[in-house]
Amino acid sequence: MNKASGGSAGRPRSEEAHQAILDATLALLAEVGFSSLTVEGVAARAGVGKATIYRRWPSKVPLVVEAFGGLPAFEEADTGSLVGDLKAMLRAYLELFNETPLATVLPALASERAHDPALAALFNPVLRQRRSPLMNALERARARGEIPPDTDLELAADLIVGPIAVRLFFTGRRIQPKLVDPLVEMALGGIQKR
Amino acid sequence: MNKASGGSAGRPRSEEAHQAILDATLALLAEVGFSSLTVEGVAARAGVGKATIYRRWPSKVPLVVEAFGGLPAFEEADTGSLVGDLKAMLRAYLELFNETPLATVLPALASERAHDPALAALFNPVLRQRRSPLMNALERARARGEIPPDTDLELAADLIVGPIAVRLFFTGRRIQPKLVDPLVEMALGGIQKR
DNA sequence: TGGATATCGAAACGTACAGTATCGTAATCT
DNA sequence: AGATTACGATACTGTACGTTTCGATATCCA
Numbered sequence: 094m095n096k097a098s099g100g101s102a103g104r105p106r107s108e109e110a111h112q113a114i115l116d117a118t119l120a121l122l123a124e125v126g127f128s129s130l131t132v133e134g135v136a137a138r139a140g141v142g143k144a145t146i147y148r149r150w151p152s153k154v155p156l157v158v159e160a161f162g163g164l165p166a167f168e169e170a171d172t173g174s175l176v177g178d179l180k181a182m183l184r185a186y187l188e189l190f191n192e193t194p195l196a197t198v199l200p201a202l203a204s205e206r207a208h209d210p211a212l213a214a215l216f217n218p219v220l221r222q223r224r225s226p227l228m229n230a231l232e233r234a235r236a237r238g239e240i241p242p243d244t245d246l247e248l249a250a251d252l253i254v255g256p257i258a259v260r261l262f263f264t265g266r267r268i269q270p271k272l273v274d275p276l277v278e279m280a281l282g283g284i285q286k287r
Numbered sequence: 288m289n290k291a292s293g294g295s296a297g298r299p300r301s302e303e304a305h306q307a308i309l310d311a312t313l314a315l316l317a318e319v320g321f322s323s324l325t326v327e328g329v330a331a332r333a334g335v336g337k338a339t340i341y342r343r344w345p346s347k348v349p350l351v352v353e354a355f356g357g358l359p360a361f362e363e364a365d366t367g368s369l370v371g372d373l374k375a376m377l378r379a380y381l382e383l384f385n386e387t388p389l390a391t392v393l394p395a396l397a398s399e400r401a402h403d404p405a406l407a408a409l410f411n412p413v414l415r416q417r418r419s420p421l422m423n424a425l426e427r428a429r430a431r432g433e434i435p436p437d438t439d440l441e442l443a444a445d446l447i448v449g450p451i452a453v454r455l456f457f458t459g460r461r462i463q464p465k466l467v468d469p470l471v472e473m474a475l476g477g478i479q480k481r
Numbered sequence: 482t483g484g485a486t487a488t489c490g491a492a493a494c495g496t497a498c499a500g501t502a503t504c505g506t507a508a509t510c511t
Numbered sequence: 512a513g514a515t516t517a518c519g520a521t522a523c524t525g526t527a528c529g530t531t532t533c534g535a536t537a538t539c540c541a
Contacts, residue, residue: 101510101515101516102509102510102511102514102515102516103508103509103510103514103515103516103517104507104508104509104510104515104516104517104518105508105509105516105517106516106517106518107508107517107518110517110518110519125402126401126402127398127402128398128399128402129402131497131498131499132498132499132500133497133498133499134498136519140519141518141519142518142519142520142521143499143500143501143519143520143521144501144502144503144517144518144519144520145517145518145519147499147500147501148517148518151500152499152500153499175479196401197401197402200394200397200398200400200401200456201398201401203394203397203398203456203457204321204322204394204395204397204398205322206394206459207320207390207391207394207395207459208319208320208321208322208323208391213459217458217459220457220458238480239479239480240478240479240480241480244478245469245473248450248466248469248470248473249473249478251449251450251453251454252446252449252450252470252473252474252478254449254453255445255446255448255449255450255451255452255453256442256445256446256449257449258449258452258453258456258457259445259448259449259452260445262394262397262452262456263397263414263452264411264414265400265401265407265411272442275439275442276442276446279439279442279443279446279477280446280474280477280478281477281478281479282477282479283473283474283475283476283477283478284434284438284443284446284474284475284477285369285433285434285475285476286432286433286434286435296485296486296487296538296539296540297485297486297487297488297537297538297539298486298487298488298489298536298537298538298539299487299488299537299538299539300487300488300489301488301489301537304488304489304490325526325527325528326527326528326529327526327527327528328527330490334490335489335490336489336490336491336492337490337491337492337528337529337530338488338489338490338491338530338531338532339488339489339490341528341529341530342488342489345529346528346529347528
């Protein structure tokens with residue numbers, strides 16, 4: 094009844110179960126991390142049989158990728174200046190790191206991606222998608238003449254989010270929102286003396 | 288005979304076996320990656336019993352951390368200018384990414400670190416150590432007046448290696464050495480128009 | 482020299498979990 | 512009503528972890 098009955102006969106897949114599985118995955122990721130996440134644990138937490146999970150996802154990793162896709166990303170901000178856009182977006186994004194499993198899931202998936210081309214194929218578009226508000230802000234800045242027209246925007250984006258990535262992956266200290274202002278100013282202005 | 292006979296009685300641990308285990312770990316890491324690395328595989332490759340491994344390392348992760356510690360890091364460069372130091376060090380470092388398991392081990396350990404305080408305690412000093420040539424170069428630059436005296440050197444270092452980390456973890460494309468010049472110039476000079 | 486001790490490689494073991502298959506039941510389509 | 516498909520539960524196979532035991536071996540100390 095709730096299905097766009099274009100499919101074949103038989104009992105339709107439960108959308109409820111689908112969502113319960115994704116929710117359980119995120120909850121357990123936050124609790125135990127990726128490497129200790131078990132499909133059996135997800136099934137138990139979701140109140141679902143293992144077969145129901147494997148009927149939808151071929152293995153643990155794609156499941157985590159899809160669950161990850163439901164986590165919040167950059168929220169587009171258009172303040173009229175690049176510096177304003179960046180500060181607003183980064184500050185909001187950093188707050189999400191303290192409210193979601195983002196900070197643990199991201200490194201886990203990045204690590205798997207390196208040796209699993211299938212995961213990379215799944216994961217890469219998700220990452221590009223999440224990055225797009227940042228790229229849009231850079232493009233607006235270029236259109237306004239705030240940055241040189243021949244700027245390598247990908248590199249610029251990497252420069253801006255780079256310090257966050259480094260701290261996320263390597264130092265593990267919680268990333269303070271007050272880091273944002275000096276970060277943006279240093280990235281935009283450069284390190285060197287004028 | 289080869290031991291500093293300060294220890295207790297009994298057969299001393301074989302330094303040969305120790306090194307064979309570390310070598311086998313690095314070799315297998317390069318071949319199959321971290322998540323497919325098995326201790327049994329390491330034991331077989333090293334020609335060693337599993338007990339010999341577990342007698343020295345409590346589990347797979349600390350073993351990999353120690354093996355990782357044997358991989359090359361930044362090589363100190365002192366060219367007289369910050370831009371020269373950075374370009375030289377980054378270029379040399381990027382080449383190592385294509386010759387060692389660094390590119391796969393680094394994300395794997397970073398991912399584990401997030402949910403394993405014991406690993407973090409082991410891993411953090413190693414990371415700091417590897418970073419020191421970069422920090423030294425920044426300190427020299429500050430002493431020379433190339434960068435403002437109140438510069439946050441940690442943040443500056445993160446800004447410089449950030450784009451490499453982002454590409455390593457997220458885009459997975461091989462990192463081209465020719466990236467180094469624009470990267471260093473953008474980090475030092477800033478993105479914005481002058 | 483000889484006993485005590487700790488390591489060696491090898492192998493067996495218990496546990497945990499991935500992923501598959503099968504069960505009887507429930508929901509939907511024709 | 513009958514066919515079809517998903518459901519949760521459960522049993523199963525295979526793999527690998529981490530532990531333990533084994534007889535053999537190397538070193539220390541008296």
